[in-house]
Amino acid sequence: xxxxxxxxxxxxxxxxxxxxxxxxxxxxxxxxxxxxxxxxxxxxxxxxxxxxxxxxxxxxxxxxxxxxxxxxxxxxxxxxxxxxxxxxxxxxxxxxxxxxxxxxxxxxxxxxxxxxxxxxxxxxxxxxxxxxxxxxxxxxxxxxxxxxxxxxxxxxxxxxxxxxxxxxxxxxxxxxxxxxxxxxxxxxxxxxxxxxxxxxxxxxxxxxxxxxxxxxxxxxxxxxxxxxxxxxxxxxxxxxxxxxxxxxxxxxxxxxxxxxxxxxxxxxxxxxxxxxxxxxxxx
Numbered sequence: 218x219x220x221x222x223x224x225x226x227x228x229x230x231x232x233x234x235x236x237x238x239x240x241x242x243x244x245x246x247x248x249x250x251x252x253x254x255x256x257x258x259x260x261x262x263x264x265x266x267x268x269x270x271x272x273x274x275x276x277x278x279x280x281x282x283x284x285x286x287x288x289x290x291x292x293x294x295x296x297x298x299x300x301x302x303x304x305x306x307x308x309x310x311x312x313x314x315x316x317x318x319x320x321x322x323x324x325x326x327x328x329x330x331x332x333x334x335x336x337x338x339x340x341x342x343x344x345x346x347x348x349x350x351x352x353x354x355x356x357x358x359x360x361x362x363x364x365x366x367x368x369x370x371x372x373x374x375x376x377x378x379x380x381x382x383x384x385x386x387x388x389x390x391x392x393x394x395x396x397x398x399x400x401x402x403x404x405x406x407x408x409x410x411x412x413x414x415x416x417x418x419x420x421x422x423x424x425x426x427x428x429x430x431x432x433x434x435x436x437x438x439x440x441x442x443x444x445x446x447x448x449x450x451x452x453x454x455x456x457x458x459x460x461x462x463x464x465x466x467x468x469x470x471x472x473x474x475x476x477x478x479x480x481x482x483x484x485x486x487x488x489x490x491x492x493x494x495x496x497x498x499x500x
Contacts, residue, residue: 235482236483238479239483243479243480243483246295246299246472249292250292250295250296256289258288259289260286260290260292260293263284264280264284264285265283265284267284268281268284269462270284272464276288279462281458281462287464287468290451291448291451291469291472294448294450294469295448295476297358297446298428298448298449298473299428301361301362301427301428301441302424302427305361305369306423308362308365309367309370312366312367312373312374313370313373314409314412314416316335316377316378317373317375317376317377318404318409318412319404320374320378321377321381321408332378335371335375339371343430346368347368347430348437350364350367356439356442357442358441361440361441366427369423369426369430373423377416381412384408384412389407390403393407417487418484418485420484421481422484424480425477425478428473428476429473432448432473434449435449435452435453436450436453437453438453448470449469451469452473
């Protein structure tokens with residue numbers, strides 16, 4: 218079975234150039250971010266004699282308004298954006314899966330209570346909600362991860378609940394109930410394992426959404442703070458120098474778009490692995 222799944226993934230990558238590109242691109246971004254410390258350039262080193270220099274042999278992507286090497290800051294910014302995306306996804310997925318499975322499996326008053334809570338949270342515009350909460354937290358990496366993770370789980374909860382309602386009526390789950398198996402064991406052994414393909418898709422989409430949210434918040438000035446860089450606050454800083462240094466907006470902007478696209482595409486590839494009956498996503 219495992220060999221068959223691997224074969225399906227290989228077939229998916231061979232038949233979809235966009236999926237192969239996404240995988241290679243994300244692998245490069247992750248590797249470059251991990252080994253960013255090998256770059257012999259301090260991304261926070263200020264050099265007022267080299268402010269807003271155009272791309273050259275010394276600074277491949279030029280410098281910013283404080284003379285800092287823009288390529289180094291973009292690479293380190295990618296590391297921050299990926300950390301935010303992955304950790305916020307883990308938090309939101311854990312909460313969403315927990316709420317969704319409990320709500321769908323228990324039903325009745327518990328289901329109504331949890332879903333009404335989800336509806337209330339979802340009805341508040343996320344930007345207002347996140348902005349208000351951010352005011353009470355010290356701006357920084359930890360705060361932005363917590364804020365995004367705590368307020369981006371509602372859609373996952375709905376998806377998992379919908380599948381749980383169907384799965385709990387299947388024969389193997391009913392049999393487990395009839396022999397007196399504990400509810401928590403049924404949820405872990407049967408419900409969550411059956412919903413796993415949906416969780417995979419939601420998780421990969423969650424990383425992309427978290428990166429986009431972090432970029433938006435940093436662009437508005439309530440996300441990652443200087444001197445730490447992320448793709449979002451690099452875009453924010455670039456807007457004041459668009460005419461004289463357009464490269465400052467192009468590089469992080471393109472990386473955000475390609476990273477979000479690649480994570481969404483990767484979700485289809487991972488789904489082929491965990492659910493081999495599915496034949497590739499869209500081309």
